Amino acid sequence: MIDDLLSGLAAILTFHSLLLIAIGTTLGLFVGSVPGLTATMALALLVPFTFTMDPLSGMVLLGAVYTSSMFGGAFTAILINTPGTPGAIATTLDGYPMAKNGQAELAILVATVASVVGGVIAVIAVIAMASPLTDIAIRFGPAQYFWVAVLGLSLIAALSTGSLFKGLLGGGLGMLVGTIGISPLGGESRFLFGYSQLQGGVQLLVALIGLFAIPELIRLAVSATKSVDVDYSRGSESLLRAFSVTLRRPWNVLRSSIIGLVIGIIPGAGNNVAGLVAYNEAKRADADPSSFGKGNVQGVVASESSNNAAVAGSVVPLLTLGVPGSPPAAVMLGALMLHGIRPGSALFAESGTLAYGFILSLGVSALALLLVGVLGGRLICRAICAVPVTYLVPGIAFMSILGAYSMRNSIIDVFIMIGIGIFAYLVRHIGLQPAPIALGLILGPIAEQGFSMSMLMGGAVHNVPIYALFDNWMSWALIAMVFMTLFWPMVQEARRKKDVTSEGSE
Amino acid sequence: MSPTVLKSKSFALGAIGAMLLMSTPALADFPSGTITYVNPFSPGGECDIVQRMQQNPMREKMGADVVIEYREGGGGAVGWSHVKEQPANGYTFACFSIPHIIAQPMTRDAGYETDELHVLYTYHSTPQVLVVRNDSPYETLEDLVEAARAAPGSITVGGTGTASGNHLATVRLMRAADITVTWIPFPGSGPTIPALQGGHVTALMTNSTMAVQNSEHFRPLAVATEEQIDMFPGVPTFRELGYDVVEAIYRGALGPVGIPEENIEVIVSALDEINREQAERKQEMGFQPVFYGPEESAELVERLKVEYEELLGELGMLK
Numbered sequence: 032m033i034d035d036l037l038s039g040l041a042a043i044l045t046f047h048s049l050l051l052i053a054i055g056t057t058l059g060l061f062v063g064s065v066p067g068l069t070a071t072m073a074l075a076l077l078v079p080f081t082f083t084m085d086p087l088s089g090m091v092l093l094g095a096v097y098t099s100s101m102f103g104g105a106f107t108a109i110l111i112n113t114p115g116t117p118g119a120i121a122t123t124l125d126g127y128p129m130a131k132n133g134q135a136e137l138a139i140l141v142a143t144v145a146s147v148v149g150g151v152i153a154v155i156a157v158i159a160m161a162s163p164l165t166d167i168a169i170r171f172g173p174a175q176y177f178w179v180a181v182l183g184l185s186l187i188a189a190l191s192t193g194s195l196f197k198g199l200l201g202g203g204l205g206m207l208v209g210t211i212g213i214s215p216l217g218g219e220s221r222f223l224f225g226y227s228q229l230q231g232g233v234q235l236l237v238a239l240i241g242l243f244a245i246p247e248l249i250r251l252a253v254s255a256t257k258s259v260d261v262d263y264s265r266g267s268e269s270l271l272r273a274f275s276v277t278l279r280r281p282w283n284v285l286r287s288s289i290i291g292l293v294i295g296i297i298p299g300a301g302n303n304v305a306g307l308v309a310y311n312e313a314k315r316a317d318a319d320p321s322s323f324g325k326g327n328v329q330g331v332v333a334s335e336s337s338n339n340a341a342v343a344g345s346v347v348p349l350l351t352l353g354v355p356g357s358p359p360a361a362v363m364l365g366a367l368m369l370h371g372i373r374p375g376s377a378l379f380a381e382s383g384t385l386a387y388g389f390i391l392s393l394g395v396s397a398l399a400l401l402l403v404g405v406l407g408g409r410l411i412c413r414a415i416c417a418v419p420v421t422y423l424v425p426g427i428a429f430m431s432i433l434g435a436y437s438m439r440n441s442i443i444d445v446f447i448m449i450g451i452g453i454f455a456y457l458v459r460h461i462g463l464q465p466a467p468i469a470l471g472l473i474l475g476p477i478a479e480q481g482f483s484m485s486m487l488m489g490g491a492v493h494n495v496p497i498y499a500l501f502d503n504w505m506s507w508a509l510i511a512m513v514f515m516t517l518f519w520p521m522v523q524e525a526r527r528k529k530d531v532t533s534e535g536s537e
Numbered sequence: 538m539s540p541t542v543l544k545s546k547s548f549a550l551g552a553i554g555a556m557l558l559m560s561t562p563a564l565a566d567f568p569s570g571t572i573t574y575v576n577p578f579s580p581g582g583e584c585d586i587v588q589r590m591q592q593n594p595m596r597e598k599m600g601a602d603v604v605i606e607y608r609e610g611g612g613g614a615v616g617w618s619h620v621k622e623q624p625a626n627g628y629t630f631a632c633f634s635i636p637h638i639i640a641q642p643m644t645r646d647a648g649y650e651t652d653e654l655h656v657l658y659t660y661h662s663t664p665q666v667l668v669v670r671n672d673s674p675y676e677t678l679e680d681l682v683e684a685a686r687a688a689p690g691s692i693t694v695g696g697t698g699t700a701s702g703n704h705l706a707t708v709r710l711m712r713a714a715d716i717t718v719t720w721i722p723f724p725g726s727g728p729t730i731p732a733l734q735g736g737h738v739t740a741l742m743t744n745s746t747m748a749v750q751n752s753e754h755f756r757p758l759a760v761a762t763e764e765q766i767d768m769f770p771g772v773p774t775f776r777e778l779g780y781d782v783v784e785a786i787y788r789g790a791l792g793p794v795g796i797p798e799e800n801i802e803v804i805v806s807a808l809d810e811i812n813r814e815q816a817e818r819k820q821e822m823g824f825q826p827v828f829y830g831p832e833e834s835a836e837l838v839e840r841l842k843v844e845y846e847e848l849l850g851e852l853g854m855l856k
Binding site for chain 2 (some may be wrong): 076169170212216227228348362371377480
């Protein structure tokens with residue numbers, strides 16, 4: 032293994048590979064920071080270019096684009112309150128308030144540092160423990176998927192800054208929208224209203240643009256004032272400060288990276304949920320949870336370090352099992368197959384240089400983000416601040432429409448995006464936030480699938496199908512986490528009140 | 538300029554455009570513009586892999602740009618309903634898979650009918666294979682069948698979706714062996730692999746590609762082909778074991794009905810040449826290359842229509 036590791040390292044520390052990483056991270060940053068351009072699409076377009084390369088170079092390029100686009104999503108999350116990738120939903124929660132407070136550049140630099148650290152920690156962990164980590168992916172059955180989805184949904188309780196009821200209402204709405212299309216198990220049509228185009232359901236990214244970008248655009252257009260303005264008279268933020276802010280709470284970075292890594296391994300659920308779970312844990316562990324959602328920099332750190340750690344996590348099942356953990360990973364699997372390479376444990380034995388070289392290149396790509404992110408981030412930040420609202424609004428609107436259309440080349444998707452956007456703008460006034468709706472949309476289908484499949488399997492194994500949800504210690508561990516997420520805020524509240532009263536009695 | 542003038546002017550332009558469009562198919566120099574090769578599935582899927590392999594050779598052989606356009610959704614139905622509506626000039630065609638294009642319109646309002654699509658060429662099949670984990674107590678198909686007889690429904694067989702190739706092969710096995718197993722539909726072929734490895738299902742009815750790629754962990758019990766195939770040396774067919782189960786997923790290219798013959802010929806000969814050049818490589822990946830032109834493809838579709846109607850009817854799934 033050490034030999035393979037070293038030869039892998041030697042293979043990627045060549046001018047050729049480093050150039051590919053530089054190209055890949057720059058491209059990925061662009062793709063990730065434009066709402067609607069997705070990593071999946073960019074990778075699919077790049078695959079034919081990798082035909083002429085050797086397999087490792089091809090994978091290095093694809094991996095760099097993937098890593099960097101996950102990070103690029105943070106820019107839009109911070110600057111225009113729109114997660115450029117689903118993984119960046121949690122970044123909007125504190126990143127955007129920070130930008131509103133005039134700390135946009137600091138938020139971006141912190142996001143960069145957190146992404147780099149998260150990515151590097153995860154790569155080290157993957158190299159050290161690829162095979163035990165694979166076990167996590169294998170042990171996850173339908174019942175565990177169901178409970179992970181429930182855990183994700185219980186985050187609504189923690190994420191709702193206003194009323195819990197409104198949070199749950201939003202989550203429910205999201206889940207309802209998630210049922211549109213052909214049902215995953217039985218293949219029945221649901222809520223098509225006579226439009227055969229709706230068979231594909233509501234595309235997640237189309238909904239995200241609608242939920243986040245459109246209301247922001249309407250608000251910008253209505254108020255004609257920018258929410259994001261950085262005062263450059265004091266000069267730019269220094270990278271050193273970003274490092275010290277990020278590493279001030281080393282436990283937060285470490286915890287978030289581990290959460291991202293582990294959740295990223297679970298195929299299907301991973302990348303989208305990791306940031307939110309890590310955010311929730313950071314909030315719970317903080318001495319002052321109420322400061323989250325108002326521009327607490329630790330929220331950005333948690334979200335970004337975990338969603339970049341999830342990238343490395345999602346390549347574990349890809350390389351060891353041939354199971355893509357995310358849509359971009361699916362394209363990378365296709366590229367491997369086109370090169371005649373079969374993933375699996377034999378990959379590590381037979382083409383160790385390729386396997387380790389590729390994993391290491393994700394780490395190098397993560398480090399490259401530091402350079403690309405700082406330069407690109409400052410540039411984008413200044414550009415957004417310099418462009419007047421009258422150009423900014425039509426510009427973003429144009430990109431949003433283009434992005435929604437390009438997802439499936441469908442004009443219906445554009446209408447869905449606008450419809451969801453107007454709806455989201457209106458309901459924001461009665462306190463319905465976009466994050467719970469997005470969470471419901473992501474997790475509803477996972478919960479449904481996990482539940483129905485568990486029932487089918489339970490019927491085969493037990494007399495009472497529902498036992499299948501409770502017959503495994505991993506299920507119970509997840510159930511315990513659900514309860515903690517749901518009731519911890521109440522415990523904290525009770526404690527706080529007790530403190531107040533005891534102080535008062537003294 | 539008054540609105541009426543503008544209107545009549547654009548009408549005239551439109552008429553010229555329509556005439557041009559109508560005359561294009563008759564021109565001998567097809568293709569003279571960009572060809573759109575629709576992928577009705579997601580990036581990274583089996584259609585995507587094959588289309589990306591074909592894209593560059595097609596550009597060279599047809600002397601035109603070939604663009605792959607993603608229109609995913611509804612298990613391919615969104616893409617095929619789109620292609621059906623496109624001008625039948627040969628500039629737009631899509632990757633297809635059978636049983637999808639036959640079973641979907643039978644079981645629901647899929648937005649298209651099988652007869653509204655013209656299958657131009659079929660380039661490979663992925664025969665169905667029943668696999669178990671390497672350490673499974675079921676050494677042979679007979680072991681599994683007997684276990685299913687002893688406790689009906691206790692054996693779980695996983696695969697992709699409902700009324701899919703995996704599912705229909707399993708249904709055929711249940712019919713042929715007169716047993717009941719519990720069908721577990723997964724939302725794609727990817728998640729089935731860890732499900733079998735983790736022991737969440739007893740067996741998988743899967744595509745030959747998946748069985749080949751995971752051969753180090755999975756043991757094939759039987760192949761749903763007419764004769765044994767090179768990909769699985771020594772693995773018996775269901776027929777050899779006494780169960781009449783033949784099922785495969787077929788993939789190829791289809792367009793709207795009414796593409797001029799000459800243009801079909803151009804497309805088919807390009808696809809056929811490429812397919813023969815790539816046959817060996819495809820076999821290594823677990824695809825079984827076939828070389829069906831329009832007539833043979835139509836025969837395949839007609840034969841399977843009858844069989845699937847019967848199977849789906851028995852399952853009570855016909856709309």
